[in-house]
Amino acid sequence: MFIFQIRPNNVTFIGVLSACAHNGLVDDGQRYWSTMQEMGIKASMENYGCMVDLLCRSGLLDEAYSFVTSMPILPNSVIWRNLLVASKSSNRTDIVGLASKKLFELEPQNPENYVLLSNLYALNSQWDRVRYMRKKMKDNNVTVVAGCSSIEINSYLHKFVVSDGSHPEIKEIRVVLREIADRVLRSGHKPWTAAVLHDVGEEEKEIALCEHSERLAIAYGLLKTKAPHVIRVVKNLRFCPDCHEVSKIISKSYGREIIVRDRVRFHRFIGGSCSCKDFW
Structure with a gap:
């Protein structure tokens, strides 16, 4: 200009x-x-x-x-x-x-603010404050929209939520998830368990990470499509940091291009890197 x-x-x-x-x-x-x-x-x-x-x-x-x-x-x-x-x-x-x-x-009625602060307390293992925030939400009748990831396969939209066992092909999806977990482990990646905002053990947190909604959707994309088909996923919330790192590994390990639109921006994964350069 x-x-x-x-x-x-x-x-x-x-x-x-x-x-x-x-x-x-x-x-x-x-x-x-x-x-x-x-x-x-x-x-x-x-x-x-x-x-x-x-x-x-x-x-x-x-x-x-x-x-x-x-x-x-x-x-x-x-x-x-x-x-x-x-x-x-x-x-x-x-x-x-x-x-x-x-x-x-x-x-005062925006659920995102309550969830954000609750999650921040959870990251620091301040579980009493987490419980207080959730009680405050309940007392104020504040409802939260559940995280959901969607992928379109053969003109049909498939939706997933965390640990979703309702999909008719969930057994096959979980086989792919186990394969992904094995490849991720071999890559040297250590799960960012702080992304699991519940007061449970590390092993339970690692299991929970494997079934985040975006990972379920990507796994289904791997199951139902082959390269060079681009896996396109839409998530209604912000990308989980651990799932973001795993998506980079998947793109390199499987030789697939993955595009995820989260609440903040588009993420394009190719060859082990993301277009956001880890700023999002």
């Missing part, structure tokens, strides 16, 4: 900053943010959200927190939620406390 002397606006920068966020381009994103300020373009809430997303996805939690608390406009729920997600692997209880407080003030 600069080459053709076309003046960008704040919507233009939403696209640019979002692209930087999803590709981990922190320096470029900060440079474009400065350019926007220098051009006198007033930043919208979406522009601020993109910058927070960029910093959070890149692990720059302190910078993201400083950016949010210095915003000239009141941050919305999306920004506070990003900050809360980014703080899940840190010990920043101050950020967790502030972000969760703001979220419940802005969206």
Whole structure:
């Protein structure tokens, strides 16, 4: 646009900053943010959200927190939620406390906020707090949409939920899952059991990971199709981190292209890598 002397606006920068966020381009994103300020373009809430997303996805939690608390406009729920997600692997209880407080003030009936905070407590084995959050959800009549992954085979849509045993070909699917687990084990991958948010042993967690909805759908795709057919899966929630890593291994081990659309973005797995470059 600069080459053709076309003046960008704040919507233009939403696209640019979002692209930087999803590709981990922190320096470029900060440079474009400065350019926007220098051009006198007033930043919208979406522009601020993109910058927070960029910093959070890149692990720059302190910078993201400083950016949010210095915003000239009141941050919305999306920004506070990003900050809360980014703080899940840190010990920043101050950020967790502030972000969760703001979220419940802005969206007291949004189940995602309850689940997000409950999951964060579970990651840190704070099971009393997990139970408290779930009780709070029940007391406030907050219902949660179950995670679901879908795949279309021969013009028919197949839907899976975690540990779904209802599919008519579940026995064959579980054979594929065992084969996947064996290949994943041989690859040296260690299951990220923190993704299982229940107070159970490590072995039970590893078993639960193997039957997450996206893994069931991918396994069914392997069962029913052959290369070069692309396995396409849609999930209504965010991709499980362990399933994301396993999907990379599957794409390399089986020589298959896999595309998963989760709540955040598209993931294209080819040859052991993902198009998101592990930023999502």
